[in-house]
Amino acid sequence: MSDSPAGAGGGTGVVDLLGVLAYAELTAFLRLAEDAATLAPSLTDRAALSGLAAVEYAHFRLLRDRLASLGADPEKAMAPFVEALDDWHAQTRPGDWLEALVKAYVGTGIAGDFYREAARHVDADTRELVDEVLAEEVRSEFVVDRVRTALAGSPQVAGRLALWARRMVGEALSQGNRLALARPELALLLVSESAGAGEGDADLIGIGRLFARLTEEHGKRMAALGLVPGP
Amino acid sequence: MSDSPAGAGGGTGVVDLLGVLAYAELTAFLRLAEDAATLAPSLTDRAALSGLAAVEYAHFRLLRDRLASLGADPEKAMAPFVEALDDWHAQTRPGDWLEALVKAYVGTGIAGDFYREAARHVDADTRELVDEVLAEEVRSEFVVDRVRTALAGSPQVAGRLALWARRMVGEALSQGNRLALARPELALLLVSESAGAGEGDADLIGIGRLFARLTEEHGKRMAALGLVPGP
DSSP states (O other), X not given: OOOOOTTTTOOHHHHHHHHHHHHHHXXXXXXXXXXXXXXXXXXXXXXXXXXXXXXXXXXXXXXXXXXXHTTOOHHHHHGGGHHHHHHHHHHTOOSSHHHHHHHHHHHHHHHHHHHHHHHTTSOHHHHHHHHHHHHTOOOXXXXXXXXXXXXXXXXXXXXXXXXXHHHXXXXXXXXXXXXXXXXXXXXXXXHSSSTTOOOHHHHHHHHHHHHHHHHHHHHHHHHHHTOOOOO | OOOOOTTTTOOHHHHHHHHHHHHHHHHHHHHHHHHHHHHOSSHHHHHHHHHHHHHHHHHHHHXXXXXXXXXXXXXXXXXGGHHHHHHHHHXXXXXXXXXXXXXXXXXXXXXXXXXXXXXXXXXHHHHHHHHHHHHTOOOOHHHHHHHHHHHHHOTTXXXXXXXXXXXXXXXXXXXXXXXXXXXXXXXXXXXXXXXXXXXXXXHHHHHHHHHHHHHHHHXXXXXXXXXXXXX
């Protein structure tokens, strides 16, 4: 963890960024734990999804400590993002174990994409933290195994899960748009080529490109799960 | 983690012991996460209780890996204890944040006591593991702070929480009795002076002493929380 003095690299955009990622990790931890408790078909599966949850908590702690080291109050930094992220989870509550697995994979995948986008635009200390989070990236191979096994036994499940995944991304883009409008400094930080730059049109183009990259990465994850719809 | 060959110190009693502790940690993780998600009054409190939950998951992983290194199937080792522990949680579902805090403190405390009892009776490799778990013992000072602050503002709460804590211990002893009857090798391991020894009367005396030690430690925790009833 960095020992840099309060304020180093701590503009509003960076605090917003760390705040939204911190709350995303904390709430992902709690939702994954809930899904593990209520939907896992065996103790082994329950333990495996719990393991993903525990990694999310470790990420949360890194982000919270970074906020504190910047002199920011983690609770205040997270507060503006609670509603959007809670709404996303409310709109994407899994109905069964396979949906929970796909959500875990897609959700941590989107979070990872945001880390990567963020890493392009922040100061060196924060980038180091982002690298740290990505380095211990969630071991979610078991999710791929489980979903592929389920698809092999029952191909018609693929259509349902592909729609489910698409809904999650749609809801994520929708909440992302809402946040970008409410927190322009955060949006600027994520989309502009250098933090702080950017004008009206450039922002829109940047947001379009960001969403394009996110949906492209999502497509790769769908392929990994065997959920790509036919041509 | 130990590299000892399968079976070293891996009698049924030891596998039972690791199995019950592993499931206790896994389910404590999930229940603490649920309480954090549903009962915490602030994001800071939610994060703090989530931190306790994450520590429980780390303990679970140590125990599961130890079972695997003994050549035991963790799922099978945990299975006999699911009902008793689930029943305990069902009987002790917190109704509010203070009850959740007291449960976290009392529950992890009882688990710690069992680790200590276990450490007296198992092989050196398993004892090393138990020491490892105890060394990173849950940082639950925030629970003591929160409960004491609540009591200072409203002394009549103490009676309610003291009763709540007593109910949790009562349920724990009741489920413990049930398990001791169902898994005599586990009970023997916990109560006999040397693993494998012990006859009928000696067992009963041992169980009595074990319960006496557990309730004594519980009393110390109640005092720490400020929940000791008057003389």
